[in-house]
Amino acid sequence: MARTIAEIKDSMTADLMRNPDVARAYGFETGAAFSSHFSKVSVESLLFYIVACAMWVLENLFDQHRRDVEQRIEAIIPHRPKWYRDKVLGFMKDKTLVPDTDHYDTEGMSDGDIEAARVVKYAAASENADASILTIKVVGDAEGKRQPLDTDTEGQLAAYIAEIKDAGVRVNLVNQPPDAFNCEADIYFDAMLLSENVETACRGAITAYIENLPFNGEYTNMALVDCLQAVDGVRIVELSGSETMVSGEGTPTKINARYTPASGYFKAGNIKLNMTPYK
Known part of the structure; x- marks a missing residue:
């Protein structure tokens, strides 16, 4: 996890103040506090700040790269039940997938439009080891209360799951009253x-x-x-x-x-x- 700019700067200034050669050159005792001998607008302080900013940017780039790699690995490994749950929550009513993909083209849609199209508000996926069937339970929401999806929407969701699921996976879709x-x-x-x-x-x-x-x-x-x-x-x-x-x-x-x-x-x-x- 990337450090803050202040943490990076404090680490560098602490190393500086522990250096006996620097202490001798500047005339302070080894291990003294940086702020007791250098003001915030001193050349030394500004140089450390600039370097700290550059290092902060670099550490954040590495963090983002790590997240991108983890997401890529997650996408290519065999899909676990959690993946199916997340994909079902991302289902959009009355929308079609980009050909030969498992995602939608949301260009031109506002956040409100996307949220309104995602009618599956709760989902859970679990595998029955004995029967080798993946059970996906879903439910919608109306005025803050859970309720089943209507028949037409359930049919669209079933077609969506059939399109995105791994080959050979048998799915039992559960959409029913409480x-x-x-x-x-x-x-x-x-x-x-x-x-x-x-x-x-x-x-x-x-x-x-x-x-x-x-x-x-x-x-x-x-x-x-x-x-x-x-x-x-x-x-x-x-x-x-x-x-x-x-x-x-x-x-x-x-x-x-x-x-x-x-x-x-x-x-x-x-x-x-x-x-x-x-x-």
Whole structure:
């Protein structure tokens, strides 16, 4: 990482002040501070500043060269799931790729136009080692809430993935409504507080935790209990059970300790709270 101009100059002036021959010529003690014998506008100080500027430019050029080389290496090595996630996030609705490439021609488009065309707001890619299938989960955004892409957009995205993917890679594109999250918990609360107020706060805490997990993030029963324990007035939390239901399926799945949603995200479903005053 490139040093600052001040760091480079301080390094050079420190070496100068440690040199016994220079100290003898200028009449100062070896190791003295540069600023105690040379002003900022002295010829020596200005020369060091000019050299420091030149070295700073050179170090930044080397840093940029390193980044360019790393990007080039990243582009030519076999693509990992992260590459697919990044490419899907770069998908642009109603746009075509430059022929025989995996990128768009954005000349003439403003930053706002580019952002509006990139309708995939969240994406995750993971490989199933047993089936050798790359699963890519995607979701859009409307008024700050996650929602599936419409059918036409999903078709365009599937065609885009088919165009950019490595030969032989099988892709499972997941674009569906959120998994429903259900749970039941016994809440023991401070008897000096109103039951309905504490219950409302607990429901809000559950919804906030569930619906604000990172996309394709892992839910845990322990983290849910921790969120409820942080609610004002809650003394004891006993989670009786939690389950989830994938959109379109009729059978819920019991959650044992942790779970990653099939769609990549949750919505709060049936939340049953048994409120008991703590005495």
